[in-house]
Amino acid sequence: MDSFSFRNGELFAENVPVRDIAARAGTPCFVYSRATLEDHYDRLVHAFRAIDPLVCYSIKSCPNLGVLRVLAERGAGMDAVSGGELFRAKSAGVPLSKCVYAGVGKTDAEIRYAIENGLGAAGGLGLFNCESEEEFENIARIARGLNATVRVALRINPDVDPKTHRYTSTGKKETKFGVDLERARRFFATYGRDPHARLEGLHLHIGSPIYTVDPYREAMTKTAALVDELARDGFEIHSIDLGGGFGADYESAQSPPLKDYADAIVPLAKPLYDRGVRFILEPGRTIVANAGILVLSVLYTKTSGDKRFVICDAGMNALLRPSHYGSFHFMWPVAPGVDMTPARRTLDPKLPDTMAQDVVGPLCETGDFLALDRVLPASIGRGDLLAVFTAGAYGMSMASRYNSSPLPAEVLVSGTSAEIVRRRETFDTLVEHELKPIALELPAHEAPKLEAAR
Ligand code: LLP
Numbered sequence: 001m002d003s004f005s006f007r008n009g010e011l012f013a014e015n016v017p018v019r020d021i022a023a024r025a026g027t028p029c030f031v032y033s034r035a036t037l038e039d040h041y042d043r044l045v046h047a048f049r050a051i052d053p054l055v056c057y058s059i060k061s062c063p064n065l066g067v068l069r070v071l072a073e074r075g076a077g078m079d080a081v082s083g084g085e086l087f088r089a090k091s092a093g094v095p096l097s098k099c100v101y102a103g104v105g106k107t108d109a110e111i112r113y114a115i116e117n118g119l120g121a122a123g124g125l126g127l128f129n130c131e132s133e134e135e136f137e138n139i140a141r142i143a144r145g146l147n148a149t150v151r152v153a154l155r156i157n158p159d160v161d162p163k164t165h166r167y168t169s170t171g172k173k174e175t176k177f178g179v180d181l182e183r184a185r186r187f188f189a190t191y192g193r194d195p196h197a198r199l200e201g202l203h204l205h206i207g208s209p210i211y212t213v214d215p216y217r218e219a220m221t222k223t224a225a226l227v228d229e230l231a232r233d234g235f236e237i238h239s240i241d242l243g244g245g246f247g248a249d250y251e252s253a254q255s256p257p258l259k260d261y262a263d264a265i266v267p268l269a270k271p272l273y274d275r276g277v278r279f280i281l282e283p284g285r286t287i288v289a290n291a292g293i294l295v296l297s298v299l300y301t302k303t304s305g306d307k308r309f310v311i312c313d314a315g316m317n318a319l320l321r322p323s324h325y326g327s328f329h330f331m332w333p334v335a336p337g338v339d340m341t342p343a344r345r346t347l348d349p350k351l352p353d354t355m356a357q358d359v360v361g362p363l364c365e366t367g368d369f370l371a372l373d374r375v376l377p378a379s380i381g382r383g384d385l386l387a388v389f390t391a392g393a394y395g396m397s398m399a400s401r402y403n404s405s406p407l408p409a410e411v412l413v414s415g416t417s418a419e420i421v422r423r424r425e426t427f428d429t430l431v432e433h434e435l436k437p438i439a440l441e442l443p444a445h446e447a448p449k450l451e452a453a454r
Contacts, residue, residue, distance in 0.1 A: 001249045001252065001253070001290055002033060002036045002249075002290035002291060003033040003035045003036045003039075003291075003413075004018075004033065004036075004293055004387070004389065006336070006341040006342070008338060009335065009336060009337040009338035009339075009340070009341055010334070010335045011332075011334045011335070011387050013031050013033055013293070013413040013418070014033050014034075014035055014413045014414070014415055014416070015415055015416045016413050016416060016417070016418050018031065018293070018295060018334045018385070018387060019334055019335055019385060021295070021411055021413070021418055022295050022297070022334070022385050024418075025409045025411050025418075025420055025424075026409060026424060027295050027296050027297040027313055027314075027385065027408075028294060028295065028296050028297075028312075028313055028314035028318045028408040028409075029294075029295050029408050029409040029410065029411055029424070030292050030293070030294055030295075030318075030391065030392070030395055030396050030408055030409070030410045030411070031292065031293050031294075031295055031410075031411045031412075031413060031418075032062075032064070032066070032067055032288075032291050032292045032392055032410065032411065032412045032413065032421075033291050033292070033412075033413050034070050034412060034413065034414040034415075035414070035415070036290060036291035037067060037070045037071060037287060037288065037291045038070065038074060040286060040287040040288075040290070040291065041055065041057075041071055041074045041076060041287055042074070043258050044246075044258050044281070044283060044286065044287065047257075047258040047259050047261070047262040048258075048262050048265075048266065048279075048281065050262075050266050050270055050273070051266055051269045051270060051273040051279045052273070052279070053242075053279040053280055053281045054077050054098070054125050054278065054279070054280045054281075055075075055076050055077065055280075055281050055283065056076065056077040056078055056079040056098075056099065056100050056241075056280055056281065056282050057071045057076045057077070057078055057079065057282075057283065057284065057287060057288075058079040058244050058282045058283060058284030058285075059078055059079060059080050059081075059085040059088055059089065059284075060079075060081055060085065060284060060394075060397055061244075061284025061285055061287075061288050061289070061392075061393040061394055061397060062284070062288040062292065062392050062393055062394075062395070062396060062397055063085060063088050063396075063397055064396065064410050064412075064421050064422055065088060065091055065092050065421065066410070066412040066419070066421030066422075067288060067291075067392075067412070067421070068088060068089065068092035068094065069092045069093065070412070071287070072092050072093055072094045076094075077094065077098035077099055077100070077125060077126070077280075078092075078094050078098070078099045078100075079099070079100050079102065079244070079282035079284075080099050080100070080101050080102075081101070081102050081103040082103060082110065083107070083109065083110035083113050083114070086099065086101065086110070086113065086114055086117065086119065087113075090117060095118060095124075096114060096117045096118045096119040096126055097118045097119070097121055097123075097124030097125060097126045098124065098125050098126055099119055099126045100126060100127050100128075100129050100153070100203070100241055100280060100282065101114055101119055101120075101126070101127070101128050101129060102129035102131065102155060102203065102205070103129075103131070104131045104132065104135075104176050104177060106128075106135060106138075106139075108138065108142060111128075111138065111139055111142045112142055112146065114128070115142065115143055115146055115148050115150055116146065119150070120150030120151040120152065121148075121149075121150065121151075122149055122151065122198075124151070125278070125280075126151070127151045127152060127153045127200075127201050127203070127239065127241070127280075128150055128151070128152045128153070128197070129152075129153050129155045129203040129241065130152050130153065130154055130155060130197075130199075131155045131177060131178055131179070132179065133179075133187065133190070133191075136152065136154075136187070136191050136194075136197060136199075137191075139152060139197050140191070140194050140196050140197035143196035143197055144196040148196065149195065149196050149197075149198060150196070150197055150198070151198055151200055151201065152197045152198060152199050152200070152201070153199075153200070153201030153202055153203040153239060153241055154178075154179060154184060154187055154188070154199060154201070154202055154203065155177060155178035155179065155202075155203040155204065155205075156178050156179055156180070156181060156184050156202055156203070156204050156223070156226065157171060157172070157173060157175065157177055157178035157179060157180050157181070157204070158171055158181060158204055158206065158218070158219045158222045158223065159171065159172060159173045159180065159181065159222075160172070160206050160215050160218045160219045160222070161215065162206045162207030162208075162210045162215045162245065163210070163211075163212060163215065164207045164208065164209060164210055164211075164245075165325050165326075167324075167325060168207055168208045168209075168325070169206075169207040170205055170206060170207050170208075171204060171205070171206025171207055171215070171219060177205070178203075178204065181222060181226060184202075184226060184230075185226075185229060185230065185233060187199075188230055188233060188235045189233065192233075192234075192235045199235070200236070200237065200238045200239065201237060201238060201239035201240065201241065202223055202226065202227070202237055202239075202240050202241070203240075203241040203243070203280075204219055204223060204241070204242060204243050205242075205243025205244060205245065205282060206219050206243065206245060207245050208244060208245040208284075208285060209245060209246070209247045209248060209255075209285055209286075210245040210246065210247065211247045211254070211255060211256065212256075213256060213260055213261055213263070213264035213265075214264070216242070216245075216261060216264050216265050217264045217265070217268065219242075220242070220264075220265050220268040220269060221268060223240060223242075224268055224269075224271075224272060227240070227272060227277070237272075237277060238276070238277060238278060239277060239278040239279070239280060240269070240272065240277055240278075240279055240280070241279075241280035241281075241282060242265065242269075242279065242280070242281055242282075243281075243282050244281065244282040244283045244284050244285065244286070245283075245285075246258065246261055246283055246285070246286035247285070247286060248285045248286055248289035248290050248390055248393065249289075249290055249345070249390060250289075250327070250328050250329060250330065250345075250389075250390045251328065251330065251344075251345055251346050251347070252344040252345045252346060255286070258286065284393055284394075285393040285394070287393075288392040288393045289390045289391075289392050289393035289394075290389075290390050290392065291392040292390075292391050292392020292393070292395060292396075293387045293388060293389050293390075293391055293392075294314070294318055294319055294387070294388040294391040294395055294408070295334065295385055295386070295387055295388075296312040296313055296314055296318075296385070296386045296387075296388065297312065297313045297383070297384075297385060297386075298310055298311070298312055298380060298381065298382055298383065298384040298385070298386055299311050299312060299313055299362070299382065300382055301357075301380065301381055301382065307357075307358055308355060308356075308357040308358070309357065309358050309359075309360055310357050310358070310359045310360070310376065310380055310386070311360055311361075311362065312359060312360070312361055312362070312370070312386060313361075313362065314361050314362070314405065314408060315360055315361015315362065315363055315368040315369060315370055316361055316363060316365070316367065316368045316369070316370075316400075316402070317361060317363055317368075317399060317400050317401070317402045317403065317405045318361070318395065318396075318399050318405075318408050319370060319388060319391055319395050319398075319399070320394075320398045320399070320400070321394060321395070321398070322369060322370050322371060323367045323368065323369055323370075324398075328347070328371075329370065329371070329388050329389060329390055329391060330345035330346070330388075330389045330390065331359060331370065331371060331374070331376070331386055331387060331388045331389065332345075332349075332376070332377075332386070332387060332389075333376075333377060333380060333384050333385065333386055333387075334384075334385035334386065334387050335384075335385065336377060339351075339352075340353070340377050340379075345389055345390075347374075347375065348375040349375070351377070353377060353378050353379065354375045354376060354377055354378060355375070355376070355378045356373040356374065356375055356376075357373075357374055357376050357380070358371065358372050358373065358374070359371040359374055359376070359386070362403070362405075363402060363403045363405070364403060370388060396408065396410060396422075401425075401430060404430055406424060406425030406426055406427065406429065406430055407422075407424070407425045408424060409422060409423060409424035410422035
């Protein structure tokens with residue numbers, strides 16, 4: 001599952017005591033494990049080896065350059081959804097010719113930036129994952145203006161229910177993503193011969209996280225049928241990007257092993273692979289969720305009515321998932337002692353001397369919580385460190401500065417060493433873009449007269 005484990009009653013990240021990291025880097029901080037990142041990446045590549053996919057790590061899940069570099073060294077490409085993420089890929093040393101670029105709202109400036117930096121260039125593996133007719137026309141127009149030719153995949157919406165939170169279900173017809181299957185053939189008929197935007201792939205991403213394999217089977221079946229229909233229409237598909245969405249272990253052994261996903265997808269994909277279709281995967285969570293923890297300090301505890309509150313130095317500002325999606329994250333003191341070491345990460349680890357407590361942050365909202373009525377050691381008190389597990393994905397990437405909280409530090413552990421891969425923000429960085437107002441040079445105009453009130 002990951003390289004965070006209790007030894008002699010104390011939590012280690014690989015071979016480094018988490019307590020030592022917190023003492024040096026401070027809290028709140030995210031701690032990532034290189035070994036876990038590498039292990040998850042390798043497992044994924046191994047599980048899908050029969051179709052030899054290009055694994056484009058989904059930057060949005062955890063965009064830290066330190067994390068991107070670990071995966072880039074392994075051979076990963078990147079899945080980006082904004083100019084900022086393309087810039088991160090480049091900054092981590094990943095050529096944009098190895099990146100896929102999705103997103104329903106690409107701006108002209110972002111498209112131009114992507115093309116100028118080689119995204120979608122002929123001979124590369126990268127593609128624009130195009131989400132609508134208007135966007136296609138815009139990509140083609142900008143490519144023509146730059147005298148470039150780019151590779152484009154059409155993001156299709158296969159109308160499959162991934163059975164996950166409605167906010168992160170993306171493959172149903174009524175979501176804003178992609179083009180439905182009926183429109184897909186018309187899309188190719190209209191745009192399939194464009195000389196500057198060469199429509200040669202299909203892309204889909206049906207949701208996240210998906211804990212059963214059936215939605216993938218259904219989506220792959222529909223995609224394969226579309227490939228055949230398009231072939232009959234005279235359009236050859238060279239690449240299929242199946243997106244991401246594989247699960248992670250928020251509780252011990254919650255997610256199916258990657259082999260189960262591969263067993264569902266590969267038999268349907270292999271005939272296409274054998275015909276020369278290149279497969280792409282865009283995993284985020286399954287690689288990085290378990291590779292990261294969030295370490296907090298307990299500032300105070302208090303009792304109100306029947307409730308005991310554990311008040312930490314960060315809450316929804318560092319990890320939004322519990323309050324935004326109602327997500328479960330296992331959490332436990334960093335140094336609970338041997339007798340209080342949990343055997344499994346679960347809602348109630350069934351240890352003595354525990355009680356239900358609300359784990360909350362310092363922000364001025366009742367929604368600022370990390371866990372409600374969570375079974376935790378009754379002894380938790382001021383000065384303790386708390387580890388929130390499976391926080392690597394959509395933790396720091398969704399963190400905010402709400403209540404003017406500087407963003408947390410990020411630390412990458414490799415064996416017995418650790419490095420700060422993002423410095424904690426300071427009060428100065430909080431206000432640096434506001435210190436000097438800049439006058440807007442507005443065009444001169446006469447203020448319109450007020451209309452007489454009737
Ligand atoms: N590809 C596309 C086009 C995506 O939109 C996403 C995630 C991924 C790949 C990666 O999905 P993953 O393998 O990480 O499941 N904030 C939510 C998750 C939102 C996912 C958005 N798209 C959460 O905290 O659960």
